[in-house]
Amino acid sequence: MARPAMFLIVAELSNKMFYAEIMVEEGAIQNISNLFTTLQAINITVDNSLLIISQFSITTGLVQIYAPNETICYDSTQQLSCTMNDPSFDSCSWKLTAGNNVYALVNGTEVLVEPSCSLTLLKTSQIWQGTYNCSFSKGFITHTASATLDIALLPENIQILSGPQYPDCSVDEEKSLQVNVTCTIKNSTENYTMSWSFVGTSGGLNSSTNANGFISNSVIVSVQCKSQSDIIVTCQYINRKSQQESANLTLPVIYMGTPVCQANGDWPKAKASTTAQLACIGERVGMRTRPCLSTGSWGIETSPCVNRDLNNILQDTYSLLKGRGSPESIASDIFGRLKNSTNSTVSINTYANINASVTILQNMNNASANDLLASSNNILSISLKNSWTELTSAQSKNSSLSEQYLMSMEGLITKTHINISESLPRCKYANVELVSQAAEKNSSIKVLNASIILPEGIVKAVAFSTLSELLPTNEDTTTNSIILSVTLQNSTLKNDISITFPLINSRPRNYEIDCVYWDFTSSQFSGNGCDWTYTGVNTEAVCTCNHLTSFATLMSKHPISLKFQDEITYVGLGASVCSLTLCLIIEFLVWNTVVKSNISHFRHTALVNISLCLLLADCSFLASSFLSINHSNWCPYLVIIKHYCYLAMFFWMLCLSMMLLHQLMFVFHQLRKKVYLTFSICLGYICPLFIVILTFIAYQNGKENYYYSSETCWLVYEGTLKGSIYAFIFPVLIIVVINFLSMMVVITKLLRPQVSDGSKADEKDITKSILKAVVFLTPIFGVTWILGFFVLTIDLTEGPLAFFINYAFIIVNSFQVRDALLKYFIST
Known part of the structure; x- marks a missing residue:
């Protein structure tokens, strides 16, 4: 006898769906199926209304499904397959109905779907339990078959805890403690056989509860404090196929003399060398953990608590x-x-x-x-x-x-297909902005204030404003812009792309910018194919790249260093220190011989003080150059000494210039030794002292990065007219200008001698020697530092000229004392 089959007809009327079932003999199925396959839709008039039949389904009769019909084991591999008599139906799909949900099945880590309409479950578990439907489709016709898979489940996670977590026998070792041990699993349709086993104790009353989607089984165990033996409790779950899953707990009993971590906040008193656990509270799932170290101190808490939703x-x-x-x-x-x-x-x-x-x-x-x-x-x-x-130590490895x-x-x-309209071609949020638009050749596109210039095409760019702070960099650089990902849709990049990044922090002078992209292969930033273009604007960076990916800028944490600058400085300062020491020794030896008048006394007094100040400053400079990190606390003292001694040197030069000017302007007025010594000491030592003290107070009482920099062990330069360095630059600049003006006046005076000056020929010769000293010392001690002012304003990233000026300053400044003294002694 022929078996009946059922047609399910789906009809649409006024946006409403109607269903009708038609029973037909099996022999007529093929003919009706062929008829429906050739049609796109069928119009039927029912009660003067037009029904448009747009879908047909034969649910039985043609498809055979092969699936296990008995209970299958947990964590096993199973295969299902479907066949159909009509080979023209070659499109097969699988669906799983679990409860009220229907899931399409596709290739994944636990499912393999073959074109031959076979389905392989690589690892059976609770999510694969339900009714499987295979469907063959052609046109508007779908043939289906179904089978239910019954899996003998096992708990995927057993949580075993004790209450109290740390039974405390440290107070009275004669007593007996009652500890509640609970095993909790997720609720399931499996009727488990649950059992307990014990080592070092015995079980008492046990109970079971079912709430909030979890099944909890509890047992009371007895702890005899004086036995001090290990107590192990095991809970075991057995399914219908006699498979089992278990969890065990060694009770961390605190015995007398056991090292412990004292209670801290909601963490209980814990046994050393164990890890305490606390359940996440509220609408969060997971367990918080915190190790109690062998030293009896708490370690760092790990909190994997995740919101339930x-x-x-x-x-x-x-x-x-x-x-x-x-x-x-x-x-x-x-x-x-x-x-x-x-x-x-x-x-x-x-x-x-x-x-x-x-x-x-x-x-x-x-x-x-x-x-x-x-x-x-x-x-x-x-x-x-x-x-x-x-990050925990385990997570940081990934x-x-x-x-x-x-x-x-x-x-x-x-x-993803981004549905952004032409009138509003961007989707913007506080931390992420997406732009997708057609760009003309060399047109500019703005994303989070970054400008992109690239060849024509459909551009898709997404910018992340805060992600740059989260991506790791090497020790020498730090991210200084947004992260910008740029792609061209359905085309490739033929010319270079130009991106102008606004910098998060302005680029300091002499600091390089690296244009980079994120290389997922090496998990780090890479600069291959990207170049930075210097523009002189320190608030933005222009990058040119020959590829498309996620771009950013990195700024070096340290300024550009000049090769051999330390070696040149050390050699030059060493020579200067030796020359200054030699100068002071010679002055001491020939003092009584050369000092024969007040003016010669003043000249040699000034030279001795200039040499002494410069010697102390250079020694401090050398000392700060060799400071290690462990002795960096000496840095502020050395900065004060250098600041004071270098200023004192220039002020003593000012004294020399002022006395020279006075001597030539007031020929018949000779200053007494006491007067010019008092004036010189006040000007040469008191004035620089006031400047150093006021600067120290003005810049946060000498605070690091305000008054001085620990990196350079010198005053701070922050930019144009910013920083404590100007408390040195301005006085020196003023003194250099005054010295030059004084020289001009003195030279003019000497070129127009008066008759009355003839009686003072010896004094005039001495004055000329002073002039020689000022003429030699001022250009070297003055112009050299003017060269240093250019060093402060020229950026080393500008190119070769910047390197030339810096090297010139280093060489001339390092050897200035040796050259100055050599010229001075030769001239005298």
């Missing part, structure tokens, strides 16, 4: 990776839920929640653009910065969370 989304994406559900069908739902879950940054401000959110993005292959950007923006909030970096985020976003933006 985020955890549910995460588990859904894990199921998606396994093959249960297609990305196209659930992407919108996943990202919609993720957007809602991340709307409040206060509720997700932990590393665990950030990690879960990034993992969700990483697991998805397709998405809705608005929800994707909204949820991506939320987890980049500044308030979550610390949560991104809360690729960084920020790199995973960037990789996921790049893939999602590239693969």
